[in-house]
Amino acid sequence: MEKTKALSKIGLFIFDPGGGFAQAVDLETVVQKLSKAKNVSRCEVVADILATGFLLSVKEDLRAGNLNRILWVGRFSPYQEKRIHADLSAEGLNPYLHEWCDVKEQGIGKKGLDRIVQTQKITILIQMAVARARLIEALEPLSLPAADAVLIIGAGVAGIHASSSLIKLGKRVYLIEKESGVGGKVASLHRLYPRICDPRCGLEFEIEKLRRSDKVEVHTLSRVKALDGSPRNFEVKIEKAPRYVSEERCNGCGKCAEVCPVTIPDDPRLHFPQNQDQSRKKAIHSPTPMAFSSAFVVERQHCPPQCRECVKACPAQAVELQQTPSEMTLRAGAIIATTGWDPYPLSKVEEYGYGLYPNVISNLEAERLLENPPELKEVGFIQCAGSRDERHLNYCSSVCCSASLKQALYLKERLPDSRFYIFYQDIRTPGFDEELYRQVKSLDNVIFIRGLPSTVKPDGENGRLKIRAEDTLSGKEVNIGLDLLVLAGGMAPSEGSGEIAERFNLPLNNYGFFESHLQCHPEESQRAGIYVGGACRGPMNVAQSIESSHRAMVEAMQFIDGTFLVEPTYPLVDKTKCDKCKRCMEDCSFSAYYFDAEGFPTPDLARCRQCGNCMGTCPITAISLRHFTIKQTAAQIQAIKVSSLPKEEPVILAFLCKNDAYHAAREAADSDVVIPPNVFFIKVPCAGSLNNALLADALSFGIDGILIAGCKDGQCHYVRGTQLVKTRSVDLSDKLKKMMIEPERIRFENIEIRDSKKYTELINSYMKDLKAMGPNPFRV
């Protein structure tokens, strides 16, 4: 750093098109003063920044070694910035050796401000920028090698579609599935709304693409056991349960199933009690729900001891009852979890009698009914069963209204003499699903009752059910007898998702689904390189699942295929200072830190989000973000010569988070509102990146008040930056009291991106409070 400082040769150019600055401030004096500053080799005002003559002269100076970095003062359009970068990089100037200082956003040139005051302020602002410019260094992005496959966990509709899209782009995929077949929950549905089409049609279409491709490996009966490695280079241990049938030799002829003496129940979650004896599934059966490869599977736990009927019957000798579980380790650059959902166990909604009466079934079980509807006279649907209910699932599963309407439509066609009752509190059919609602409403003998039943009771000995409810629209009591009751249950987080969350240390939200930044980055899991898609993110329908997993797939692609680029502005740990207290590790919201061979915390550059919270939290300032180091910020702070400003006016130094608070301040500066001139701000990557040492420094240099403005809680791009910096301030208060400085000289605020009004108000009120407090005792 010292070497850098000594060798810095700064070219300082003040861009003043139209002479606006020359009017507002005494530019000549400013230029004169700054030309004499240390390390400033050239200082002038430029009217046309892209003028050929000007750029040529700069290039000459660079070539001759008279300049090795440039400070641009003023407001530049993105086009101008790009041109400057491109032109001068041709001359070898590293993009990180440009420093940009927009004085306008700090209030220079605002109407009504005194010329002398503005001249003082612009001088200080430029001096701050020069102080930083002395210490910046050339940086190159890092190129890290990456594995070339994506691992997708869960071969339901989301996983299958993501896989088929990846292979279309020529990428390699491992698709892991815990069942013996693929297709997930969607494959167990009979029909999909709104077209009332067979879900297996669309699924088979995609699965066929996977079968034909040599770029995808599908592993059924497989579960993830452990995760190692890091983004671009994950090592995932998979455990494969034995199939007991050779995938190479079995051709799915089914002779084994014909002779198998054991019939087993269908999937208990999909098993319709009345159809119990209709199960045709044997202990050896074709993969469920949909076959990827045709090889059968044996459920050994049902086999009678010594029975070898299937082995004997198989013409291809494909049955291998001696198979054992196997393990394999797969290398992938990125992982996508598409682990779907599980139906909420409706037996928990005790008042509705699920599990007690055989003719109370779930909406998922009702799909089986659609295949072969028995003779039914009166069917009831209860919507929101166990949903939107603080005793069960406290959210709406968004698809059950449309699903029940689809079932009603389909069934009514096949049972024309029946009568349906739909008990609801709202019918939620968003968008084009409204048409479903209209269709069902127009049917005869389908009665909608706006009012939910309290209890389901048996109707005497005949097996029928009786339900009582208040039809809230008429205020009247209704008493209904039913042959069958369908409970429209909700979508709960799947067991598979829970497993993955634990194995991979992925945070879950309050509802048990993968936590993600819902609006801006719904595909993220808060762990770099691991994405989530489909219903494991939250209840959604088939189309939404496909869209969701595609978003995850696109993001995952940056971690595969050869190399992965890392911006060079990552944190560096100074091992000569670090005492391994691990605070950086604990405060990192992205678990990016790990212990290196010597036991020092080190950031995994593929996981790191470069938010700087580690830099903020290190009690001995051993960590700095490159291009935003503690020394650089300290130099900026020191350059604020408080002594040159009138003592009656408090000086506020504000640290504004670049995502939100900074924009609010800039909007305030660009508008007509009056902002006190003695406010200087520094843009930071995250409020949490501020180290207490810098704050103590600033106060010891005479700054009257410090403002730290970050994102609102729950909205931070880096999860909890403002929270972290607030918590740290407790440590700082003690230090400040020892220094005889009032702890009220540090204020924290949450500001949203367009809240320039709030920014202005709080600056003004802070000024008032500081005036009342008097100047900082350290201010000379």
Added chain:
Amino acid sequence: MMRLDAERHSYDIPEYSICVQCGRCSAGCPVAFESEHSPRKIVRFLQWGWLKEACESPFLWLCASCQTCTARCPRGVDIAGIVCALRRMTQERGWVMPGEKLSSYRAFIDMIKKKGRISELSLGLKVALCKLPAHPVDDAVLAWKLLRRGRLK
């Protein structure tokens, strides 16, 4: 509703704004349709701030405090508690249903205030006396039956 807020706090009426009018409370209420009002309707009246309508409803005195409504509510609204609070309010404000003497309620509350406990025999007698001249004989027969079975202490 703004008007109702002050009352809500002074009489401790449990939260009712969060009710979505699903009707599960009425569906499980044993007396819901004995009068023109149901528990759901009472909550609806409160949401509108129609305090008098709620308090003058005969439903308030039919409620058996079985707590089915509160148990079934998906939003955690304590409807039984609301009815209780409204009963207190009517008493203290003197809003009484025309024709209703509230004899049993008053007798019960007064006895608790005086003695801190209920003597079922005394209570029964008091209520019977209040009902004079109607049905004293029936009540006496009932009292004797209960006493015999050890149901009166």
